[in-house]
Amino acid sequence: MSNTIAALILTYNEEKHIKRCISSLKGVCDEIFVVDSFSKDNTVKIAEGLGATVIQNPWKNYATQFNFGLHNCGIKSDWVWRIDADEFLEGEIGHSVKDAIASCSDDVNGIYVRKRIDFMGRPLLHGGWYPSYHLKVFRRGHGDCENRWMDEHIRLYDGRSVTVESGNQVDANLNDLTWWTEKHNGYATREMADMLMMEYGLDAKSQEVEPKFFGTEEQRKRWLKIRYIKTPLFVRPFINFTLRYIVKGGFLDGREGFIWHILQGFWYRMLVDAKIYELKKRFGWDKEKIKNYLQETYLS
Incomplete structure (x- = not known):
């Protein structure tokens, strides 16, 4: 088996981030693929210039x-690394992953x-x-991204996974708060649809991460999300x-942590609930009408 790795990055107007991302992959990934959604800035030019x-x-x-x-990039490597354009590899994470790949048994697929x-x-x-x-x-060939509108995770078809402890895959977006809030407004709409589809049983459970409290991080998050959905709007x-802010010590991250938890932990979640309430009220709390709307808008 080869130990080669291909990075797969999705982009749209990521000229602020793409160089940092790709540069961090040098010496780690043998192939770097960018799937671009017709960016209007220099994302494509920068990415191609970096190989x-x-x-x-x-x-x-x-x-x-x-x-x-x-399925369409023509990936030849045996492994795929999912990384967003505003993320980068820090420390020894790249070499540690390569070492893990070189030493893992054939039943390790993640x-x-x-x-x-x-x-x-x-x-x-x-x-x-x-x-x-x-x-x-x-x-490659043993996993893909579960088909959800929000909180999508990589799912493995078979085999088991191992964990690398050193280094970090860092998510560090360089855009301002105006961009951030506009982006999360869009996320809130997707989250609204995702939560309602879970509530009404429209999600493809057989093709998604299995909810387990004592499972992997993705499984635990999915289990908690199901419980969260059952909590009152x-x-x-x-x-x-x-x-997050008090019990788990988010206040220890200073002013930036305070802003983050107010915006991401409260405002964003309140906006999702407001959009759920708005949609249910629009259809008179009629479950069948809401389900039909979700199917026509998000599942067709």
Whole structure:
């Protein structure tokens, strides 16, 4: 078996980030593929100039775009590394993953790496955000991205996974708060649809991560999300903020942490609930009408 790795990056107007991302992959990934959603800035030019192979495809959602790239980029490497354009590899994570691939048995098809979020230039090390482990590297042909509108994870078809402890895959977006809030407004719409599809049984459970509290990080998050959905509207954002900011020590990340938890842990979650309430009210709380709307808008 070869130990080669291909990076798969999705982009749209990522000229601020793409050089940093690709540069961090040098010496780690043997192939670098970018699936671009017809960027209007210099993303494609920069990526190609750094040696990446770029293909373009219209955007629907993250899952469909990632799986399009997985099956249409002509990947030759045996392993695929999922990394976003505003992320980069830090420390010894790349070499540790390569060592894990070189020494793992044939039944290992996935590798968990440690992820860190930097917000307004500050690493978020509390509030349950770090350390956080995500399945980012998987053996080609043994996994893909589950088809969801939000919180999509890599799922393995078979085999088992191992965890790499050194280094970080860092999420550090360089855009301002105006961009951030506009982006999360869009996320809130997708989250609204995703949560309602889970509530009404429209999600493809057989093709998604299995919810387990004592499972992998993705399985635990999915289990918790199902419980979160059952919590009353407008109450759960308060609970989420209290748990992350106070109980789990988010306040230890200073002013940047305070802003993050207010915006991401409360405002964003409240916006999702408001959009759920708005949609249900629009259809008179009629479940069948809501389900029909979701099927026509998001599943057709």
